[in-house]
Amino acid sequence: MAPSFSLFPELESVVQHGSDERRHDALRRITALFLHAAERFNEDHLRLFDDVFVMLIREIESKARAELSRQLAPVPNSPGKIIRRLAKDEDIMVAGPVLAQSPRLVTADLVEIAGAMGPEHLYAISSRAAIDEPVTDVLVRRGDFTVKRKLAGNAGARISESSFAALVRSAEHDGVLAETVALRNDVPEHMFRELLARATEVVQRRLLAKARPETQAEIRRVLARVSGQAFAVRPPRDFSEAHVRVRMLAEEGKLGEAELAEFARSRSYDQTVVALSYLSDVPADVVDRLLSGERPDPILILCKAANYSWSTAREILLARTSERGKGAPSLDTAAANFDRLSSATAKRVVRFWQLTPVEPAPEAAGT
Structure with a gap:
């Protein structure tokens, strides 16, 4: 059943001449209308809502934009234009929810935003349920230690070999990152060995304490190889x-x-x-x-x-x-x-x- 758009004709007047209170009220009413039947709307409906949302947020304060972001972020078929507009907002309270949750943001959107925005936006992206390699490459290259830690701990993030190498280098000076990277199931074996070799003794002990039994065995084997204990015993040579x-x-x-x-x-x-x-x-x-x-x-x-x-x-x-x-x-x-x-x-x-x-x-x- 098609939704009622009876309140739409007044929007231009509200945007141009209405008070902040009237704009907020219009945004709340339209958001409620969209959320009530979002799963039933077709692309024509979504384009209409998109235009309305974009029109309203031009003249609305960040608190109201942040509320709209929180409401639209988890909705699978939220209007794409408004989602991208919110994701690029400089206020992380506005951008954060859609960056972290919205399925409407595709890899190209995330690469663009990660390449242009600051650490808080990168951190929000790094918490997404699934992240493709082109995005994680940018996050690792531009992110600070909080972003790298969050990304390394995200099992849904696909990390390329070059980004794993960069994380291993960063982990030499960050014990928390070293532990997080080492406990990932997808870290390449040769980088796992390098990570353990670079790690401090304290970090190595923590890894052994946290790891599953089969992982503990692998950590001990790698540490033995790195330390030289794995070499075969030979008869002593006369020096x-x-x-x-x-x-x-x-x-x-x-x-x-x-x-x-x-x-x-x-x-x-x-x-x-x-x-x-x-x-x-x-x-x-x-x-x-x-x-x-x-x-x-x-x-x-x-x-x-x-x-x-x-x-x-x-x-x-x-x-x-x-x-x-x-x-x-x-x-x-x-x-x-x-x-x-x-x-x-x-x-x-x-x-x-x-x-x-x-x-x-x-x-x-x-x-």
């Missing part, structure tokens, strides 16, 4: 000769990055291990385990923590692969990872290695 030479250099004050790089460049694996042990204060057997693993990450961490150059890390990588008789890893990839790794993160991991006890070889355990 006695290397210790003699390296100790002499250290006592003469001639042991530093240049000497370490030269040991690695000459492919003197034992002396490289012992020199790195002296310089990093990590036990030689632990350094040997770290260097003999499958991944280059421990070398990058040791060198970054000591503020060594990429060229030194590169020589150690090549010395390691020469010793193991395997091909070198992708140096371009390793260099990129080295550049991204922060010194603070590397130093936290190295502090763990400095306290790591050396496990006995199986044949020595029973003696």
Whole structure:
């Protein structure tokens, strides 16, 4: 049944000559008329209501606009023009409800608004029940820490890999964000590992306490891999000769990055291990385990923590692969990872290695 539009003819007079009270009364009456049968209106009806709402809000105070926004926001077929007008209102009390709830705002609308408005508007968008990647990309790029936290905690937000990478970088200085991102089910595995490596010990403990049992197992596995505990136990290597030479250099004050790089460049694996042990204060057997693993990450961490150059890390990588008789890893990839790794993160991991006890070889355990 078509609604009665008997009150519409008086609108122009109300808008142009009416008092604030009359405008508010007209808006309340038209809003009530729309909400009474919104689900039954066709597109022609919606266009008519759209024009009326837009006409009225031109001369109406923000309090009344905010009330209209709250009423129209959850309605699936609210008039699109007025919804977009309200969403772009500079007053967050007006824009907030439709930004957070209205299904009439499409991805293009949200991208446009997120790219132009301030933090409060971005926060409202980040609380929507479902958010597509183009929108979350803008929210991550432009949002402050409150926006990023809200977005990361929103299970209905689809986050691209590039935005996950940006969140992981931000999380290094924001423990709450680190926890929120780590507990998402869709975080890529390699970024999950990076996030845990960057996280403080306090955050790591919180994650273990909050996570589901299967997630706890994954967190422990990743932390073990990052810390070097996951490397296989090998019979202890005899570094006695290397210790003699390296100790002499250290006592003469001639042991530093240049000497370490030269040991690695000459492919003197034992002396490289012992020199790195002296310089990093990590036990030689632990350094040997770290260097003999499958991944280059421990070398990058040791060198970054000591503020060594990429060229030194590169020589150690090549010395390691020469010793193991395997091909070198992708140096371009390793260099990129080295550049991204922060010194603070590397130093936290190295502090763990400095306290790591050396496990006995199986044949020595029973003696």
